[in-house]
Amino acid sequence: MGASYLAVGWNRQKKIYDWLIFAFCVLYLATFVVLTAIFNPDYTFETVLIRATSTLAVIILHVTLSIGPLTRINKKFLPLLYNRRHLGVSMFCIILVHGSFSILQFHSLGNVNPFVSLFTSNTHFGSLADFPFQALGFFALIIFFLMAITSHDFWLHNLSPKVWKTLHMFVYLAYFLVVMHVMLGVIQYETNPVFIIIMLIGAFTLIALHLIAGTREVNKDDVIYKLKQDGYVLVCDVKDIEEDRAKMFCLDTERIAVYKTGGKLFAVNNVCKHQNGPLGEGKVIDGCITCPWHGYQYLPQNGQSPPPFKEKVSTYDVKLEGTHVWLNPKAYAEGTERPGAVISVVNAE
Amino acid sequence: MSTMTVILAAISLYLVAGIIFTIIFQLKGLSKIDEGVNGSGWGFRIIIIPGCIVFWTGLLRKWIKANKEIIDPAKEHA
Numbered sequence: 001m002g003a004s005y006l007a008v009g010w011n012r013q014k015k016i017y018d019w020l021i022f023a024f025c026v027l028y029l030a031t032f033v034v035l036t037a038i039f040n041p042d043y044t045f046e047t048v049l050i051r052a053t054s055t056l057a058v059i060i061l062h063v064t065l066s067i068g069p070l071t072r073i074n075k076k077f078l079p080l081l082y083n084r085r086h087l088g089v090s091m092f093c094i095i096l097v098h099g100s101f102s103i104l105q106f107h108s109l110g111n112v113n114p115f116v117s118l119f120t121s122n123t124h125f126g127s128l129a130d131f132p133f134q135a136l137g138f139f140a141l142i143i144f145f146l147m148a149i150t151s152h153d154f155w156l157h158n159l160s161p162k163v164w165k166t167l168h169m170f171v172y173l174a175y176f177l178v179v180m181h182v183m184l185g186v187i188q189y190e191t192n193p194v195f196i197i198i199m200l201i202g203a204f205t206l207i208a209l210h211l212i213a214g215t216r217e218v219n220k221d222d223v224i225y226k227l228k229q230d231g232y233v234l235v236c237d238v239k240d241i242e243e244d245r246a247k248m249f250c251l252d253t254e255r256i257a258v259y260k261t262g263g264k265l266f267a268v269n270n271v272c273k274h275q276n277g278p279l280g281e282g283k284v285i286d287g288c289i290t291c292p293w294h295g296y297q298y299l300p301q302n303g304q305s306p307p308p309f310k311e312k313v314s315t316y317d318v319k320l321e322g323t324h325v326w327l328n329p330k331a332y333a334e335g336t337e338r339p340g341a342v343i344s345v346v347n348a349e
Numbered sequence: 350m351s352t353m354t355v356i357l358a359a360i361s362l363y364l365v366a367g368i369i370f371t372i373i374f375q376l377k378g379l380s381k382i383d384e385g386v387n388g389s390g391w392g393f394r395i396i397i398i399p400g401c402i403v404f405w406t407g408l409l410r411k412w413i414k415a416n417k418e419i420i421d422p423a424k425e426h427a
Binding site (some may be wrong): 004005006008046113115118119120146149150152154155157158159 | 351353354355360382383385386387388390392393395396397398400403405407408411
């Protein structure tokens, strides 16, 4: 969140995060090179680098794709999500090294353009054993490239959140291409089944995590609120909401976060304007609703980001009857001030 | 000339046009399409260069639209 863009909005957490990524990558690559030198001393430097970067990238890709569902399952994983884009960009850089050296080693030694050679040297598309798997990796690299170059918030604003999100959802297509690239490549070049086993375990883990997280989300949205009056819906008891925290309710397919702060209840749209983060899972910091994903902030009474920022979310009416919280799912225009519902001492007890 | 060569040539042309556009856009257009650019440093301008080269057609459209709004301020407040 920034009034003017920075290349990277460094803070202590981001620095620690990036140092950990860097240290892990260096340690992994060094270990891979040393072990290969011991057990396969006849391998060339290019081959070692191609293999080391490919396996490292696959590991980081699995970690990156696991973070989303893990945070849905347990909030303790949220710190991993905060700087996930740096993990993604790091992975792209590693894949770029892998792709560049692969093209250099396998396609740049003849008199044909290396990129033409990549697609024309092997055209056995009908054969599983000889399938041109390198082309699959190339297309995955292109998707990761597009994601990496649009990872800055400037692109989120200027491509529009919808286009940006759609583009970044192509990571799942890229993941499929990577799986096929590795599996078909291993079939052609490897006799050791360990690569296939690792890849399969990773894929099954990812699928399981996404299924568990998805089921939880669907269950949250499927709650039916029966008691209704004058457009309001009875959603919970005031004691169910912690101070400076929220509960999320899905009414008429709209997710709404009801926050309790400063002796009042306020309702805002649950979807953060930045990257669709769940505002209802955040907390009030310095008087502002703070998105748990990247720290974007909104004032609870009007859904506006504090000046000079300009993001806005819709607001809703909420009222208290006794200790019962009633919510009106009719959205006000983004940034509309609402009075909120005063929690009396009697309600709060 | 093979199909692949033609496709590569077309992509190369598109990217060369993107590079030319990016040079002009960074100098004259960037601050017109997004006020968040005002006050930003060189690091930010460098980091968005690859994206500008690839997505130059979309940025050009935004730049033209922004110029029209400046020329016709009445439309902006309509």
